[in-house]
Amino acid sequence: MATLSVIRRWALREQLSIREISRRSGLSRNTIRKYLRAETVEPRYAGRRSVSKLDPFAAKLAAWLKTESTRSRKQRRTLKQMCADLQALGYSGSYNRVAAFARAWHAQRQIEQQITGRGTFVPLSFEPGEAFQFDWSEDWAVIAGTRTKLQVAHFKLSHSRAFYLRAYPLQTHEMLFDAHNHAFEVLGGVPRRGIYDNMRTAVDRVHKGKKRDVNARFGAMVSHYLFEPEFCNPAAGWEKGQIEKNVRDARHRLWQSAPAFASLADLNAWLLQRCQALWHEIDHSRLGGTVAQAWERERSQLMPMPRPFDGFVDHTKRVSPTCLVHFERNRYSVPASYANRPVSLRVYAERIVVCAEGRLICEHPRIIERHHHGLGQTVYDWRHYLAVLQRKPGALRNGAPFEQLPTGFKRLQAALLKQPGGDREMVEILALVLHHDEQAVLAAVELALEAGAPTKTHVLNVLHRLLDGKGAVRAVTAPQALRLVVEPQSNVVRYDRLREARHAS
Numbered sequence: 001m002a003t004l005s006v007i008r009r010w011a012l013r014e015q016l017s018i019r020e021i022s023r024r025s026g027l028s029r030n031t032i033r034k035y036l037r038a039e040t041v042e043p044r045y046a047g048r049r050s051v052s053k054l055d056p057f058a059a060k061l062a063a064w065l066k067t068e069s070t071r072s073r074k075q076r077r078t079l080k081q082m083c084a085d086l087q088a089l090g091y092s093g094s095y096n097r098v099a100a101f102a103r104a105w106h107a108q109r110q111i112e113q114q115i116t117g118r119g120t121f122v123p124l125s126f127e128p129g130e131a132f133q134f135d136w137s138e139d140w141a142v143i144a145g146t147r148t149k150l151q152v153a154h155f156k157l158s159h160s161r162a163f164y165l166r167a168y169p170l171q172t173h174e175m176l177f178d179a180h181n182h183a184f185e186v187l188g189g190v191p192r193r194g195i196y197d198n199m200r201t202a203v204d205r206v207h208k209g210k211k212r213d214v215n216a217r218f219g220a221m222v223s224h225y226l227f228e229p230e231f232c233n234p235a236a237g238w239e240k241g242q243i244e245k246n247v248r249d250a251r252h253r254l255w256q257s258a259p260a261f262a263s264l265a266d267l268n269a270w271l272l273q274r275c276q277a278l279w280h281e282i283d284h285s286r287l288g289g290t291v292a293q294a295w296e297r298e299r300s301q302l303m304p305m306p307r308p309f310d311g312f313v314d315h316t317k318r319v320s321p322t323c324l325v326h327f328e329r330n331r332y333s334v335p336a337s338y339a340n341r342p343v344s345l346r347v348y349a350e351r352i353v354v355c356a357e358g359r360l361i362c363e364h365p366r367i368i369e370r371h372h373h374g375l376g377q378t379v380y381d382w383r384h385y386l387a388v389l390q391r392k393p394g395a396l397r398n399g400a401p402f403e404q405l406p407t408g409f410k411r412l413q414a415a416l417l418k419q420p421g422g423d424r425e426m427v428e429i430l431a432l433v434l435h436h437d438e439q440a441v442l443a444a445v446e447l448a449l450e451a452g453a454p455t456k457t458h459v460l461n462v463l464h465r466l467l468d469g470k471g472a473v474r475a476v477t478a479p480q481a482l483r484l485v486v487e488p489q490s491n492v493v494r495y496d497r498l499r500e501a502r503h504a505s
Contacts, residue, residue, distance in 0.1 A: 053093035126158035129301030131193040133243035142260040153179035160294035169368045177311020178349035189302025224309045312346040329376030336387040393427040415454040
């Protein structure tokens, strides 16, 4: 309240006495008379400034706050961390004083930015098929009963605002390439430009201005899909504001209502269905109609989707004496003929492919999660160890890869290992898989077990009959000349007469 204005209003407008004004305001009558003089102005008193323990460290804290404001949100230090660093330098005050200083600093900086115009932006407009925007986000979902942190790839067409999400365990090259393959297929083609931030999987080094050293594998994908990559300035997320908003909107549109999923594949199938459903529900703020209608019009302006990019990351590995290659603390089996030899490991988003001598030698599903005690997992293929097993049949009893044998082979193994030499006979039966279809060998084993003759000879006999009959045992058909005209009848009395006649003679 302006005290001088109130005193003048009471005295000149309401005609109150100086005594009454003194009673109401608590000021002396001399002070009131002085205020009522025409040339008198209301006095201004210097604000009270108390000494703080933070004063010797104020300049350093302000410099830290300025440095942290230029970093990405995930890399910034918290105020509690900065307070701990100040305490290490000798600050003995409280965290509340540091927080108050930071609030005042941010408020002053916001005023300065408004004055200099840094908070002002220009609306953007994109032609159909001109550009898409991409970004990563971190979100959570319940998968196989466990709350799991996910890295979610976001794509959005800048003209129609059609968007697509796909979740991955990591933000690696192979995940990025797989996300582009699926996104361009779902969005119906490839725009002319792609707008990114300076992520490490795309940019090796940021130079002044818009110059970038683009990663070689990312450049190969860009060349395959024939679009032009465009990278934002550092810490300038507003240059791809559409996808930044999409990341924020997805949390209440998708993740807050997401159910539990049995696997990551089920989650991605649900994300695809929900994204396409939301296209029909969300209105386009500029073009009118829904996002789906705008996307239908834009799709004809997109470059048709070529064959998917072979987005693997290559590693050179040496196979161990136990026929295993190591990757990300996990182990994968390789055919025994490549033990102690170098191979090429091609890492995809969902699988591991091992190549050698210019050809593919084996493939495994990729394992990313680890056990709680920190050790990795081992993925065996028992067929890879058959060559070793022929030289060392005794390894069949306790060999770790052979714990995964099909049920029919395990039943036959249990029967043969009870006999002398049964382990070598079982190895010879398993070796049939190298030359014949595995399902045919397994069917022969099951038929031999049903017949009560679990031997190698019987299995081979049944297998050859199955292969000759192309999947079934052929019925034997006798020629016309060998057919019986009068079929014999079982007659015990006739047998007894013959026996008696022979005995009598």
